[in-house]
Amino acid sequence: MRLSKRFAEAGHEFALVGGPVRDAFLGIAANDMDFTTSARPDETLALLNAAGATTWDIGREFGTIGASLHGLTVEVTTYRSDEYDPDSRKPQVAFGDTLEGDLTRRDFTVNAMAVRLPSLELVDPCGGLSDLVDGLLRTPIDPIISFSDDPLRIMRAARFTAQLGFDVDEPTMSAMSELADRLSIVSAERIRSELERLMISPHPRRGIELMEYTGVAELVLPEVAALKSTVDEHGRHKDVYEHTLTVVDQAIELETDADGPVPGPDFVLRFAALMHDVGKPPTRRFGPGGKVTFHQHDIVGAKMTRQRMRELRFDKQTIKDVSRLVELHQRFHGYGEAVWTDSAVRRYVNDAGHLLERLHRLTRADSTTRNQRKAMRLQAAYDDLENRIAELEEKEELAAVRPDLDGSQIMEILGLAPGPAVGRARKHLLDLRMEHGPLDPDEAERRLREWAEENL
Structure with missing residues (x-):
């Protein structure tokens, strides 16, 4: 005042x-x-x-x-x-x-x-x-003029829909579709900023649906828009687009408060949930008897995610984290059918690294089956895996898994100078650590010398 x-x-x-x-x-x-x-x-x-x-x-x-x-x-x-x-x-x-x-x-x-x-x-x-009061988004002037003047407002419409939970009036929505191509004159950084704010809003699903409905997603996130192409009129597999939106919703529900391991809103978890199945359209194959496969869609999807995020000018660490979660989201499947060895559990934790808590939530969110028995079976299997991880963590400090001998010790024992051979020896010791758990120094040295005799 x-x-x-x-x-x-x-x-x-x-x-x-x-x-x-x-x-x-x-x-x-x-x-x-x-x-x-x-x-x-x-x-x-x-x-x-x-x-x-x-x-x-x-x-x-x-x-x-x-x-x-x-x-x-x-x-x-x-x-x-x-x-x-x-x-x-x-x-x-x-x-x-x-x-x-x-x-x-x-x-x-x-x-x-x-x-x-x-x-x-x-x-x-x-x-x-x-x-x-009506929960409505519309432009103060003709939306064609407004969006033509500043096309970033198209992305802002999607973002405010997610942020406020509002609907967009019909003329404004039509103008979004008609002028979506004008987003080409907006910098990737500005589009990325609006997309980030959309994803960490209270209702990201609403913003994503608006982008898809108006054709904006085909320009900003074409990989997500392409998920609509997997709708199978013969009902041989689930609707991947709707599944993805449900996974985003469920991932949000699994975020924690500020004192928890994944405080919400968490962009990395939410965006990984959005992108986790983008590899399915290019990998879909129909086999005998109507069987549908998506072999290696996790690997393909991680590559597609990295490329899209680079084009949107995300920072390197965020790109690395999101694409790694996409790559790992299928790793758990099969745990319920075959009991993993301690070695497999160690590798799971080591591969996830600092993303482990997010991977837990993404994997759980990825279960959208309506078959209650299957859902309960998957939940029980993942509960068991988390318990296994906790038990090994208590015994072995899993989060800090390292070879039992460091680089200096390896060079001293084998008389090596710094170079590729030290890296290969270290990898061998890390493999042993994963497979057998911690080794005492004498045993680690004995195993190292045995390996060196055959490989150096």
């Missing part, structure tokens, strides 16, 4: 705008505050500095100044009235003179509300409050 009075005393309008207003009506606390003003950027900067704020230039050419004041992070943007180049989503910035004009250029009506300060007057020229 004190800040708004400074702007008013200087002869400028000042209003809380957009997401914070929307969230206030939804009862959601806002950590950051967005304001809009009739003041030009230089005037805004001067008024913020005079108020004792720490300021930074977010994009003065776009009218936005960032500030930290009384422990609150704020952004203050001058009223805008932009024009767009059809070949770019970057606007030709023009500053506006009215709050109402600024609001009508925003993405959705629920984000086009403001509260004038210090008078606390609600300004809602586009019916955002009514749409908020």
Whole structure:
């Protein structure tokens, strides 16, 4: 309020705008505050500095100044009235003179509300409050114009559907389909950012379904869109697309609170659940008697996942983690039919590494059978595997499995210099560790010398 009075005393309008207003009506606390003003950027900067704020230039050419004041992070943007180049989503910035004009250029009506300060007057020229009550997303102006001006709003529609649980009105949905191709002028990084926010929202399934229905998924996640192609009119196997959405829902249910091993929302787990079966369409084969196989769909799917995430400019670690979970999601199958040796359990834990807790949840989420006996059998088998892992962990510190001799010891025992031979010897000792569990130093040295006599 004190800040708004400074702007008013200087002869400028000042209003809380957009997401914070929307969230206030939804009862959601806002950590950051967005304001809009009739003041030009230089005037805004001067008024913020005079108020004792720490300021930074977010994009003065776009009218936005960032500030930290009384422990609150704020952004203050001058009223805008932009024009767009059809070949770019970057606007030709023009500053506006009215709050109402600024609001009508925003993405959705629920984000086009403001509260004038210090008078606390609600300004809602586009019916955002009514749409908020109805749980509806629509654009303040013709959606064809809105999405043509800024195609990223197409992705934002999917994201807000997932974030708020709202429906999209028919004209807006039709415009998403008609203009989906314009996403080609949006950077991969901006699309990735919206996709990440969609996946960690409370209702990601809604956003994914909207993307698929409007054809947006064919451009952003074509591997997920392709899952629809596996619908089998003869009913020889389940609907992989619907199965995938159910796996995403079930994976979310298995996330933990902040004190647990997989605090939600967990993007890596959720995105791995979304991508876990993308290898099925290219590997589907029909055999004798109508039998359907998807051999190595886990390996193929991991490769497809890596490629898609690289194109979307995800960071290397996230790509590695998600694709590894996709690659490992089938590893458990067969455990119930044949009891694994301790060696097999060790390898399972070692291969999963820091992803083990996520792999537990992805594997459990992947069971969507309606056959209750089969579901109970799978659950019991995985319960048994987790118990086996816990027992071996207690005895052997499985999470830190290492060869019984390190590189320096190997070189000293065998008289080797650093090089490939040391790596091969270390791998042999790690294989022994996996197969037989911990060996005492003398036994490990004896086994190492035996191997060296035959291989070096």
